[in-house]
Amino acid sequence: MKYLCLVYLEKDKLHAVPDSECLACGNGLRASGVLLAAEPLYPADTAATVRVRNGKPTIVDGPFAETKEQLAGFYLIDARDLNEAIQVAARIPPAREGSIEVRPVRELQPSRESPA
């Protein structure tokens, strides 16, 4: 089962963990077959938010919600269950500076007309 581990950090902690350490963590997880993808993100003030209403896209700057911690990167992993996913998340270096949200990945169901 796939889980997306979302890394949240406060703005001044975006570089608190050296890139080399994150790289090593990613390589280790990839070697053990757990990691499907992982990327760090530029700060939230580089973001553009897109909405389509009445067929027309509108674009505003910044992320949808102003919160203290911002999305700083993600790890897409393949784990047996939530306990294994939590164990992996605890090994992600920025966990000690910010927080890691572990979300199960839902599979799209083409037969489903609208969300339940």
Place this chain on the structure above:
Amino acid sequence: MDASHPIHETVNAVYLSDSRRVLATLIRLLGDFNVAEEAMHDAFRAALEQWPRDGVPANPRAWLVSAGRFKAIDAMRRRQRFDSLDALGESADAGVVDAAAWADAESVEDDRLRLVFTCCHPALSPDAQVALTLREVCGLTTEEIARAFLTPAPTLAQRIVRAKAKIRDARIPYQVPAPAELPARLDAVLRVIYLVFNEGYTASSGASLTRHELSAEAIRLGRLLVELLPEPDACGLLALMLLNESRREARTSPDGEIILLDAQDRSRWNRDFIAEGIALVERALSSRRFGPYTIQAAIAGVHAEAPTAAATNWGDIVGLYDVLAQADGSPVIALNRAVAIAMRDGPAAGLALIDGILDRGELSEYRPAHAARAELCRRLGRTADARASYTRALALARQEPERRFIERQLEELS
């Protein structure tokens, strides 16, 4: 079938004694809480039909698990939902796996522990952990839990539905944690049990002081845990609950008024609970890897062993609070320690500590802190300070007996 048939009573008795075990094993075999619950009820229905005809099986529990499993697989086939079999995890395998898989006594006992740890999984909200544990492990109905927690039944039902959906969707595994994770996960289980106990022992709001059924349920859970996983702090928690419970009869008057520890009629304390609690404390202490529940139980044990309030060994109690305060720096423990020091060294020493805690602003909204300060001021003859603190405590009281108690204290001041 005639409801008065003796087999009907047998089935009822098996339901009371074994339905939780059957459910716990069916959840493992079928991989889904709701499917397992339905299967268990189908199995008991089948028992009502078949046992009068064929006799009660030699091992009713194994029969029920087997019947439930086949009923569930049957139901899945009938609904022609073979595509969802994958989603049910190991259920497809369960259909072909030999009965030996669940007949093994050890794995069946483990199922009850799996159920406890899954219901108390830290990925579920604390409210959901409590509701799910009472529903699935204790077998209380949604209505019973709702009544005990003064929560509307639909809210509680919704909480349980969401928790089960999360277990399924996030794939919270049905397993006993690995040794490395066990201490933290056991703490979560102990916290749930103690929360249930306390809600029954000192109801957080409402007209009556206690809700006895919840405390009894928590003690039952504590016993189950000690039986399945005799870790020192599990023994410590059970001891703590038993020692507190031993005073239940003595801590309220017939008209529901609070009687504080020093004024309680100690002949009304339950000696059986005290003996069992103290034996458990000693067992936990001798392990030398006990935790905060064991220390609190040891404190309750010192009170329980004192023949009169005046004979209480406050020196021992202060010593135990020192250990507890080192393990857990919470201001509530600091407050209790201050009260114990007041008892050992006089009210002035305790008051200085309580004022320090309140000055740090940590317990300014905590009723017992103001009530304790008021009591020490009263003993020191500082009537105006006592009145101010009782008044503050009264404003924070959320329970009728508490309010009346503080009002009586205020009246006695004048």
